[in-house]
Amino acid sequence: MNAIVISALLGVLMMLSGLFFKRSAAIQWTAIAGSAILLIGSILELIPAGQNKMFYGMLELHHVSSWFNVLMSACVMLYILLFHRSIAKVGRNDAEYFALIFFVMCGIYLMSMYSNLLILFLGIEIMSIPQYIMAGSDKENIKSNESALKYFLMGSFSTGILLMGITLIYGATGSFDLLSPKFTAVFQSGADPSSLAMIGVLLLIVAFGFKTSSSPFHFWTPDVYDGSPTAFTPFMASIVKVGVFMAFIRLFHLSFIQMASHWQLMMALMIALTLLIGNITAVYQQSVKRMLAYSSIAQAGFMLFAVFSTNQTAWDGMMLYSVAYTLSTLGIFAVLIKMKDYTYDGFKGLGKKEPVLAATATICLLSLAGIPLTGGFFAKYFVLNAAMEQGLWIALIIFAVLMAAVSAYYYFKVIMSMYFYEGDAELTEESNAVEKTLMIMNAVLVILLGVMPGLILNH
Amino acid sequence: MPSQYYLFLGFALFCIGVMGVLMRRNAIIILMCIELMLNAVNLLLVTFSKMHQNADAQLFVFFIMVVAAAEVSVGLSIIVLMYRKVRSIDINILNRLKN
Numbered sequence: 001m002n003a004i005v006i007s008a009l010l011g012v013l014m015m016l017s018g019l020f021f022k023r024s025a026a027i028q029w030t031a032i033a034g035s036a037i038l039l040i041g042s043i044l045e046l047i048p049a050g051q052n053k054m055f056y057g058m059l060e061l062h063h064v065s066s067w068f069n070v071l072m073s074a075c076v077m078l079y080i081l082l083f084h085r086s087i088a089k090v091g092r093n094d095a096e097y098f099a100l101i102f103f104v105m106c107g108i109y110l111m112s113m114y115s116n117l118l119i120l121f122l123g124i125e126i127m128s129i130p131q132y133i134m135a136g137s138d139k140e141n142i143k144s145n146e147s148a149l150k151y152f153l154m155g156s157f158s159t160g161i162l163l164m165g166i167t168l169i170y171g172a173t174g175s176f177d178l179l180s181p182k183f184t185a186v187f188q189s190g191a192d193p194s195s196l197a198m199i200g201v202l203l204l205i206v207a208f209g210f211k212t213s214s215s216p217f218h219f220w221t222p223d224v225y226d227g228s229p230t231a232f233t234p235f236m237a238s239i240v241k242v243g244v245f246m247a248f249i250r251l252f253h254l255s256f257i258q259m260a261s262h263w264q265l266m267m268a269l270m271i272a273l274t275l276l277i278g279n280i281t282a283v284y285q286q287s288v289k290r291m292l293a294y295s296s297i298a299q300a301g302f303m304l305f306a307v308f309s310t311n312q313t314a315w316d317g318m319m320l321y322s323v324a325y326t327l328s329t330l331g332i333f334a335v336l337i338k339m340k341d342y343t344y345d346g347f348k349g350l351g352k353k354e355p356v357l358a359a360t361a362t363i364c365l366l367s368l369a370g371i372p373l374t375g376g377f378f379a380k381y382f383v384l385n386a387a388m389e390q391g392l393w394i395a396l397i398i399f400a401v402l403m404a405a406v407s408a409y410y411y412f413k414v415i416m417s418m419y420f421y422e423g424d425a426e427l428t429e430e431s432n433a434v435e436k437t438l439m440i441m442n443a444v445l446v447i448l449l450g451v452m453p454g455l456i457l458n459h
Numbered sequence: 460m461p462s463q464y465y466l467f468l469g470f471a472l473f474c475i476g477v478m479g480v481l482m483r484r485n486a487i488i489i490l491m492c493i494e495l496m497l498n499a500v501n502l503l504l505v506t507f508s509k510m511h512q513n514a515d516a517q518l519f520v521f522f523i524m525v526v527a528a529a530e531v532s533v534g535l536s537i538i539v540l541m542y543r544k545v546r547s548i549d550i551n552i553l554n555r556l557k558n
Binding site (some may be wrong): 121136171175 | 522
């Protein structure tokens with residue numbers, strides 16, 4: 001509860017700070033201090049085990065969700081530390097941008113600990129609406145406007161579908177509470193639920209597919225991630241996406257696990273399509289930012305494996321994937337935002353000119369590709385192992401490994417440009433010592449996760 | 460009047476909304492179709508609430524109305540921003556701009 005209340009209050013506080021502080025630096029420091037308070041608040045909430053109900057059973061703080069909240073608070077703090085100067089430079093309303101980030105975090109906390117479909121809906125909306133504004137915050141840029149409009153139309157369409165799913169499930173059960181006897185009688189008695197409930201679950205998969213940018217509902221992703229200001233893309237592609245996945249896995253593993261055989265086929269098709277389209281299209285991109293947008297679709301395909309396999313390993317894989325993917329995305333975008341030219345050619349010669357930036361980018365790209373000794377390797381290992389423990393769908397797992405090999409091609413292309421080609425990689429601004437230290441820290445964390453994944457898992 | 464009638468009306472309105480979103484190209488009309496979808500869901504929720512003799516869903520309707528209002532205010536401002544730039548709210552123009 002701490003995290004939810006603090007993040008909502010911080011959002012309001014940040015909006016007001018725009019009135020009190022005239023200097024942008026003061027606003028940025030308020031945001032950094034705010035994210036530190038948020039981290040402390042969510043650490044205080046850590047409970048060793050057991051369950052804790054709040055707000056008349058609307059929220060249920062499971063130990064997995066409280067630990068997830070801590071990790072996401074830490075990630076958002078790192079995000080604000082790495083990007084605060086770029087965020088303030090997007091437009092004139094710098095205080096409001098930080099306020100939006102805290103409001104999105106409020107939605108993510110709600111989504112990681114809901115136990116009522118009403119809270120799931122509110123969490124998704126609190127998370128989405130600020131993002132529409134963030135996508136369009138570069139008002140002078142037509143691409144930013146376009147991405148905001150596209151994101152808004154697709155996002156609210158998927159909200160309508162989500163609501164229809166929730167309504168049908170209510171029609172079949174007569175309750176929104178995931179733990180109430182009425183609800184569990186329909187979904188966890190072992191008998192097949194009515195067709196009304198089945199269609200409801202199907203519509204929920206579609207709505208989550210939209211929000212997590214899984215094929216065939218991914219088509220908005222490249223334009224939105226490419227058009228949004230580069231300061232906001234890493235936030236949207238990493239922390240937000242991971243939060244939606246947490247809601248996804250929570251709903252399907254805690255409530256719909258008995259009917260897994262019914263939705264697993266559809267999800268397997270979604271995984272195969274997502275991996276195929278994400279990876280193959282990413283190969284043909286000219287711009288690194290757009291390539292990363294497609295690669296985030298491909299990564300969503302791997303995260304879907306965690307939802308697909310209904311066992312404990314899937315939860316471990318989800319946690320590890322969340323952190324490894326978020327850190328790697330933040331790291332590569334921290335480098336990308338310094339570049340003047342986002343094409344592969346723009347990266348030529350970066351290795352000689354800025355060794356720290358190039359090394360950070362390399363480590364993060366290796367992690368995204370899933371090379372051993374980086375966090376991404378164990379993340380992929382755990383989600384695929386979870387699917388392996390199911391014993392079914394071996395072909396799908398082999399296909400995923402093949403696609404991971406394809407992904408190595410376009411990630412290595414960036415590394416090649418940085419180290420093996422002569423060129424003059426132009427930067428928009430020099431990064432100062434603090435930023436370089438943070439980047440090194442980020443890279444070290446990625447490697448640390450690859451050596452000791454137990455840091456995340458033993459909780 | 461049996462409550463099934465309301466269910467059929469709700470499902471029909473929802474389908475009209477979905478078809479409108481998929482087929483129309485005017486951003487404002489798409490927005491109206493999304494509102495139609497949400498209101499169809501509201502109608503269904505109230506009907507189910509009556510069928511189950513349970514007021515939870517009627518509370519849910521209030522939340523949907525508040526969220527829809529917030530969403531529309533953001534959405535309309537995005538459309539206005541777009542209109543100022545390109546003097547059109549046809550979403551096909553977005554694809555043309557890209558090339």
